[in-house]
Amino acid sequence: MIKTKTRMASAILALMGFTFLPGAAAAHFQLVYSPQTTLHRPGDVPLLLAFWHPFENGHAMDMGQPLEFFSVFKGEKIDLMGTLAPATFKGANNEAAAFTATLPVKRNGDYIVALTPAPYYEGSEDIYIQQITKAYFNKNGIPSGWNAPLGLPTEIVPLNKPTNILAGSTFTGQLLSEGKPVAGAEIEIEYLAAAPDMATLAASAPSVGPMPGGAVVAITDANGLFTFGIPKAGQWGFAALGTGPATEYDGKELSQDAVIWITAHDVE
Numbered sequence: 404m405i406k407t408k409t410r411m412a413s414a415i416l417a418l419m420g421f422t423f424l425p426g427a428a429a430a431h432f433q434l435v436y437s438p439q440t441t442l443h444r445p446g447d448v449p450l451l452l453a454f455w456h457p458f459e460n461g462h463a464m465d466m467g468q469p470l471e472f473f474s475v476f477k478g479e480k481i482d483l484m485g486t487l488a489p490a491t492f493k494g495a496n497n498e499a500a501a502f503t504a505t506l507p508v509k510r511n512g513d514y515i516v517a518l519t520p521a522p523y524y525e526g527s528e529d530i531y532i533q534q535i536t537k538a539y540f541n542k543n544g545i546p547s548g549w550n551a552p553l554g555l556p557t558e559i560v561p562l563n564k565p566t567n568i569l570a571g572s573t574f575t576g577q578l579l580s581e582g583k584p585v586a587g588a589e590i591e592i593e594y595l596a597a598a599p600d601m602a603t604l605a606a607s608a609p610s611v612g613p614m615p616g617g618a619v620v621a622i623t624d625a626n627g628l629f630t631f632g633i634p635k636a637g638q639w640g641f642a643a644l645g646t647g648p649a650t651e652y653d654g655k656e657l658s659q660d661a662v663i664w665i666t667a668h669d670v671e
């Protein structure tokens with residue numbers, strides 16, 4: 404996230420001879436990650452929860468104990484808090500507190516995983532950030548409700564099957580706050596360029612570089628809809644910043660964000 408006041412502050416600090424803190428630069432995304440989102444067998448799917456700058460393989464931030472963590476299958480909510488285990492995520496430049504977890508998958512259909520992390524204090528901006536994040540898994544291609552909203556304070560609802568996007572096609576989402584569409588909101592878009600290794604919990608070498616023009620963004624229309632052409636196979640993240648109803652935490656500004664992760668495949 405880059406805000407005007409932050410940019411001004413960084414310019415002033417640069418004039419004073421300080422370097423800008425890496426944690427505040429570019430787009431940070433809460434990850435709910437597993438390498439495989441299309442599944443063919445029942446079993447426990449390993450998950451990594453980390454707060455990171457994934458497109459640039461940048462600074463990783465410490466996560467606190469999540470407030471809520473669950474999956475939804477055919478409208479049924481399954482609590483996953485008991486599967487959380489503290490872990491250390493290794494980014495390219497630093498290590499940060501993260502969590503591993505497991506998603507138990509039994510039946511065919513869509514498993515939506517939702518994380519409400521503890522608010523993260525970003526010292527360089529003197530604000531808290533809380534990225535309410537959804538990730539999608541599907542077993543055996545059977546659709547069973549991937550387009551259902553979960554009733555989160557703010558969320559992005561997919562209008563294309565989020566585990567089965569074709570590289571070169573488009574993804575459309577609808578941004579909601581308290582269940583109502585949000586018009587004119589900025590959506591930041593990131594590619595998971597340095598996918599974490601689940602054995603070592605370390606970022607891999609990035610497969611692509613960050614974009615020369617900075618953050619990739621779209622703006623929601625009057626119905627809260629946005630569409631983005633997906634140029635490449637892999638996992639893509641979309642984030643709306645500050646669209647949640649909560650605006651304050653512990654006496655400071657809170658950016659309550661909505662994040663969604665989708666998977667695109669090459670047509671082969």
Ligand SMILES: [Cu+2]
Nearest residue numbers: 404426427431
């Ligand atoms: Cu950041």
